[in-house]
Amino acid sequence: MSQQKKQLRLGAFLMSSGHHVAAWRHPETPADGGLNFHHFRKVAQTAERGKFDMIFFADGVAVRQRGQGLDAVSRSAVVHFEPLTLLSALSVVTENIGLAATVSTTYNEPYHLARKFASLDYLSGGRAGWNLVTSATEAEAHNFNRDEHMEHGLRYERAREFVDVVTKLWDSWEDEAFVRDKASGIYFDPDKHHVPNHKGKHFSVLGPLNVARPPQGYPVIIQAGSSEDGQDLAAHTAEVIFTAQQTLAEAQAFYGGVKARVAQAGRNPDHVKIMPGVFPVIGKTEAEAKEKYDQLQELIHPYVGLGLLSGMIGGFDLSQYPIDGPLPDLPETNGGKSRQRLLTDLAKRDNLTIRELYLAIAGARGHRTILGTPQTIADQLEDWFVNGGADGFNIMPPYLPGGLDEFVDLVIPELQRRGLFRTEYEGKTLRENLGLPRPANQFTQVADAPELVSASR
Amino acid sequence: MSQQKKQLRLGAFLMSSGHHVAAWRHPETPADGGLNFHHFRKVAQTAERGKFDMIFFADGVAVRQRGQGLDAVSRSAVVHFEPLTLLSALSVVTENIGLAATVSTTYNEPYHLARKFASLDYLSGGRAGWNLVTSATEAEAHNFNRDEHMEHGLRYERAREFVDVVTKLWDSWEDEAFVRDKASGIYFDPDKHHVPNHKGKHFSVLGPLNVARPPQGYPVIIQAGSSEDGQDLAAHTAEVIFTAQQTLAEAQAFYGGVKARVAQAGRNPDHVKIMPGVFPVIGKTEAEAKEKYDQLQELIHPYVGLGLLSGMIGGFDLSQYPIDGPLPDLPETNGGKSRQRLLTDLAKRDNLTIRELYLAIAGARGHRTILGTPQTIADQLEDWFVNGGADGFNIMPPYLPGGLDEFVDLVIPELQRRGLFRTEYEGKTLRENLGLPRPANQFTQVADAPELVSASR
Ligand SMILES: Cc1cc2nc3c(=O)[nH]c(=O)nc-3n(C[C@H](O)[C@H](O)[C@H](O)COP(=O)(O)O)c2cc1C
Ligand SMILES: Cc1cc2nc3c(=O)[nH]c(=O)nc-3n(C[C@H](O)[C@H](O)[C@H](O)COP(=O)(O)O)c2cc1C
Numbered sequence: 001m002s003q004q005k006k007q008l009r010l011g012a013f014l015m016s017s018g019h020h021v022a023a024w025r026h027p028e029t030p031a032d033g034g035l036n037f038h039h040f041r042k043v044a045q046t047a048e049r050g051k052f053d054m055i056f057f058a059d060g061v062a063v064r065q066r067g068q069g070l071d072a073v074s075r076s077a078v079v080h081f082e083p084l085t086l087l088s089a090l091s092v093v094t095e096n097i098g099l100a101a102t103v104s105t106t107y108n109e110p111y112h113l114a115r116k117f118a119s120l121d122y123l124s125g126g127r128a129g130w131n132l133v134t135s136a137t138e139a140e141a142h143n144f145n146r147d148e149h150m151e152h153g154l155r156y157e158r159a160r161e162f163v164d165v166v167t168k169l170w171d172s173w174e175d176e177a178f179v180r181d182k183a184s185g186i187y188f189d190p191d192k193h194h195v196p197n198h199k200g201k202h203f204s205v206l207g208p209l210n211v212a213r214p215p216q217g218y219p220v221i222i223q224a225g226s227s228e229d230g231q232d233l234a235a236h237t238a239e240v241i242f243t244a245q246q247t248l249a250e251a252q253a254f255y256g257g258v259k260a261r262v263a264q265a266g267r268n269p270d271h272v273k274i275m276p277g278v279f280p281v282i283g284k285t286e287a288e289a290k291e292k293y294d295q296l297q298e299l300i301h302p303y304v305g306l307g308l309l310s311g312m313i314g315g316f317d318l319s320q321y322p323i324d325g326p327l328p329d330l331p332e333t334n335g336g337k338s339r340q341r342l343l344t345d346l347a348k349r350d351n352l353t354i355r356e357l358y359l360a361i362a363g364a365r366g367h368r369t370i371l372g373t374p375q376t377i378a379d380q381l382e383d384w385f386v387n388g389g390a391d392g393f394n395i396m397p398p399y400l401p402g403g404l405d406e407f408v409d410l411v412i413p414e415l416q417r418r419g420l421f422r423t424e425y426e427g428k429t430l431r432e433n434l435g436l437p438r439p440a441n442q443f444t445q446v447a448d449a450p451e452l453v454s455a456s457r
Numbered sequence: 458m459s460q461q462k463k464q465l466r467l468g469a470f471l472m473s474s475g476h477h478v479a480a481w482r483h484p485e486t487p488a489d490g491g492l493n494f495h496h497f498r499k500v501a502q503t504a505e506r507g508k509f510d511m512i513f514f515a516d517g518v519a520v521r522q523r524g525q526g527l528d529a530v531s532r533s534a535v536v537h538f539e540p541l542t543l544l545s546a547l548s549v550v551t552e553n554i555g556l557a558a559t560v561s562t563t564y565n566e567p568y569h570l571a572r573k574f575a576s577l578d579y580l581s582g583g584r585a586g587w588n589l590v591t592s593a594t595e596a597e598a599h600n601f602n603r604d605e606h607m608e609h610g611l612r613y614e615r616a617r618e619f620v621d622v623v624t625k626l627w628d629s630w631e632d633e634a635f636v637r638d639k640a641s642g643i644y645f646d647p648d649k650h651h652v653p654n655h656k657g658k659h660f661s662v663l664g665p666l667n668v669a670r671p672p673q674g675y676p677v678i679i680q681a682g683s684s685e686d687g688q689d690l691a692a693h694t695a696e697v698i699f700t701a702q703q704t705l706a707e708a709q710a711f712y713g714g715v716k717a718r719v720a721q722a723g724r725n726p727d728h729v730k731i732m733p734g735v736f737p738v739i740g741k742t743e744a745e746a747k748e749k750y751d752q753l754q755e756l757i758h759p760y761v762g763l764g765l766l767s768g769m770i771g772g773f774d775l776s777q778y779p780i781d782g783p784l785p786d787l788p789e790t791n792g793g794k795s796r797q798r799l800l801t802d803l804a805k806r807d808n809l810t811i812r813e814l815y816l817a818i819a820g821a822r823g824h825r826t827i828l829g830t831p832q833t834i835a836d837q838l839e840d841w842f843v844n845g846g847a848d849g850f851n852i853m854p855p856y857l858p859g860g861l862d863e864f865v866d867l868v869i870p871e872l873q874r875r876g877l878f879r880t881e882y883e884g885k886t887l888r889e890n891l892g893l894p895r896p897a898n899q900f901t902q903v904a905d906a907p908e909l910v911s912a913s914r
Contacts, residue, residue, distance in 0.1 A: 022642075024637065024639070024644065025639045025642055027639070031637035031639060031644075032635070032637060035579045035668070035669060037549075037579070037580050041549075060667070061568060061569070061572070061667075062667060063665055063666075063667045064667065073643055073644055073645055073646070073647050074642045074643060074644050075644055076637075076644050078644070078645065078667065079630070079635070079666075079667055079668050079669045080667065080668070081576045081579065081580070081668070082572045082573050082575075082576035082668065084541075084542060084545075084573075085541060085542070085545040085573055085576040085577050085580060086545070086576065086580070088541075088542040088543070088545035088546045089545045089546060089548055089549050089580050091546055092494075092498075092546050092549040092550060093549060107566075108569075109564075109601060111518060111600040111601060112518070112565075112569075115518070115539045116539050116541075116542055118539075119538045119539035119542040119543065120542050122492045122494070122538065123494050123538070123542060123543070123546050139663070142661075142662075142663035143568040143662050143663055143664065144566060144568060144662075145660060145661045145662070146661075173536070178489070178536070180481065180488035180489060180533075182481070182482045182484070182488060185479075185482055185531045185756070185758035185760075185761075186530055186531060187481065187488075187530055187531050187532055187533050187535070188530055188535065189530075190530050203602060204599075204602045204603075205599075205600050205601075205602070206596070206599035206600055207600065208520055209520075209536075210517070210518075210519060210520045210521070210535065210536055210537065211492070211536050211537070211538070211539065212492060212536045299642070301642035303642070304642075
């Protein structure tokens with residue numbers, strides 16, 4: 001066995017009936033996937049059979065409804081499980097796989113978040129991961145007493161302090177604080193109990209947390225945010241970075257940049273795993289893969305395609321124009337001028353109809369699409385992995401459960417044959433499987449203690 | 458079978474190693490019960506075997522630490538699972554039993570709460586219940602950016618508006634909104650989609666919720682709060698009321714009062730189930746029950762007893778006085794004068810030592826203690842039930858799993874023999890088992906539609 005080789009990390013990024021915008025219409029997906037626990041149980045168990053490091057859920061605290069009116073009615077992503085409740089349920093039907101959920105620092109309180117992830121870490125025996133985001137939409141603000149989304153810089157300032165509070169709460173109790181000695185009646189050692197008493201600009205939180213220190217010390221901290229502020233926060237706090245990259249050159253630039261920032265922040269770059277999203281369409285032959293992709297593309301309801309496209313060209317309503325005709329001349333838009341120009345240029349250059357244009361932009365939502373056989377897909381993953389573009393990938397099955405079954409049954413064995421991917425889990429916790437160190441408790445740290453994952457600088 | 462008789466409702470109120478303050482020291486409890494999923498799985502399955510209507514968890518968003526320093530170190534309630542994550546996990550290992558968790562309206566946001574309970578209702582196939590409280594401690598305020606606990610009247614004002622927002626969110630989608638028609642590509646019917654757009658004093662929430670209408674319409678709404686404001690809120694919104702009552706006369710007064718308020722609020726009094734807490738100590742004989750109780754009482758660490766007592770007499774430190782001597786004369790206290798007087802009178806009248814006094818008040822924390830055989834315990838439950846004191850009970854096992862095993866194996870069969878309690882679940886949802894109507898959607902209500910559970914007046 002070639003287990004000496006550096007190992008690839010894999011996340012299974014799961015979404016309702018799959019990532020493709022029309023996945024719910026695919027004949028082999030459950031159309032109610034987003035709220036169907038049996039569906040998620042099956043898919044999570046498949047990912048565990050494939051030895052994925054973790055399953056991963058995106059999230060938002062508003063209806064994901066990028067279009068308006070008729071566009072929206074064809075979207076399955078409007079309703080779905082809340083990820084922490086779903087992962088808690090999935091913790092019972094899985095044993096080794098990590099359980100990662102996205103939760104925003106903008107519309108939550110650190111005490112609730114620290115508590116829920118600590119609770120999930122206990123439920124799962126140390127398999128929890130938190131994908132820290134700062135939220136992206138106005139719609140979320142409107143569900144939380146606000147007229148507009150918090151300004152970008154302020155969101156990241158809040159996020160940094162948020163992580164600081166959350167790690168202090170997780171450190172409220174030392175690992176050995178609970179002696180639970182029935183004979184003497186001593187439940188915990190008061191010297192191993194710390195009151196965070198945090199007072200900052202955004203938060204004033206006394207603590208301690210009413211959950212013991214999580215099995216992993218801290219749940220694994222994941223980050224998705226690619227702006228300067230986002231990369232800066234990641235450099236100081238993240239252990240996994242989820243990102244969207246289209247070409248190897250772009251991926252290498254991002255990878256190199258983030259790893260340098262991590263080193264600058266005084267942390268070990270190996271302790272931050274960079275995992276771009278990949279949307280794989282798998283066939284026994286290249287032609288079969290192409291056919292599968294086309295089958296999905298054909299399922300995109302014209303409303304949805306038009307809605308997506310309208311959104312990207314500044315909100316201009318295209319429904320009055322023949323769908324198989326050319327893109328009309330567009331009035332100038334207030335927002336997203338460069339994207340509008342990009343699309344009109346593309347349509348002109350390739351002489352695309354409206355339908356052809358929306359098909360070109362639907363699908364992986366900005367992530368990398370790979371069509372191919374198990375071999376050529378493994379080739380492409382390996383290419384990025386060995387050439388400094390990625391430490392692993394967040395796999396986004398186009399449709400579920402089929403798209404994940406194929407990846408597990410066909411691509412994973414190929415990666416294993418190449419010695420790039422585990423055949424058995426190395427450890428019991430997500431942190432152990434990802435090869436990440438267990439963080440020291442900041443309240444007991446001595447000068448030369450192991451690296452502390454914290455936002456404080 | 459005498460299934461014609463009115464049926465008793467039973468909740469299994471579960472807490473770490475049990476409700477007795479020293480339960481974790483009992484030889485047969487897991488001392489780490491609060492964070493031990495296998496323990497809760499076993500106990501939940503036992504409650505389901507006993508055909509309980511629901512399991513029930515209290516909660517607070519701070520360490521439950523009523524004492525100080527040495528008192529605290531013997532308390533097991535300091536750390537425990539967060540109840541919504543725990544119930545989500547338990548939904549997978551149970552099939553029929555209701556899953557109820559306490560969540561405060563004072564330190565939460567309605568969008569998060571509506572979403573998580575809706576998600577739990579989907580995970581469990583319609584078994585979720587929400588115990589609405591307004592929080593009781595200063596310590597919780599300090600974990601949420603506040604110097605002091607929100608004032609009582611304001612808390613209830615916020616709670617009323619909170620329920621209003623939450624029910625609007627649950628009604629965002631009509632029951633049949635999701636057509637999910639693969640052929641036409643229509644996922645939902647836009648006419649069955651409602652945007653709450655709530656604007657009130659405490660909350661401004663646009664919606665809609667990103668979860669479909671819960672299987673139960675709304676999760677069952679439970680309420681625990683006995684002040685005037687609390688009873689008023691319950692009359693307008695609650696479907697189950699959890700309360701602490703010591704004597705039948707008190708219980709009858711409370712029961713009659715609340716049912717009258719419910720009728721006044723225009724609701725059907727049968728659709729509000731009043732369930733006082735009961736702390737049962739079960740023996741094959743009365744003497745065995747007494748022995749079991751004494752065994753638990755002896756496990757109360759003197760620190761804990763002194764701490765409890767000190768708290769109840771206004772914070773006066775008793776640790777300098779001989780524990781087996783009399784209660785000293787006390788300085789007058791600022792808070793809780795009547796309780797201080799009650800305790801000093803009790804000590805004088807019965808000539809109690811400090812130890813005897815704290816033993817008298819430890820245990821059921823204000824709830825009714827019943828010691829006896831399965832028959833005499835069933836007698837006492839039946840007495841309250843048939844005489845207008847209760848619609849059912851929230852059973853508080855002194856220690857776990859033993860205290861629940863005994864109730865299920867000995868008391869439940871006795872209640873069943875008397876025709877007072879089910880031998881099989883009647884329905885699949887908590888609402889069906891409790892005999893509660895499924896609420897109509899407020900956005901589609903017509904003049905004579907079924908009762909709507911809502912805080913609006
Ligand atoms: C790959 C990727 C995945 C993301 N997933 C989510 C998500 O699930 N929920 C969310 O609210 N935001 C998500 N975001 C966006 C974050 O909210 C991000 O904080 C916001 O866009 C601002 O990030 P920026 O640093 O790129 O400006 C994601 C971002 C990226 C790059
Ligand atoms: C039987 C009972 C159980 C309660 N359980 C909880 C609880 O688990 N968590 C909590 O924060 N408050 C709990 N409370 C208190 C509520 O927070 C309540 O809203 C607060 O004490 C104020 O209520 P009141 O003044 O209306 O009695 C409980 C109250 C009663 C009567």
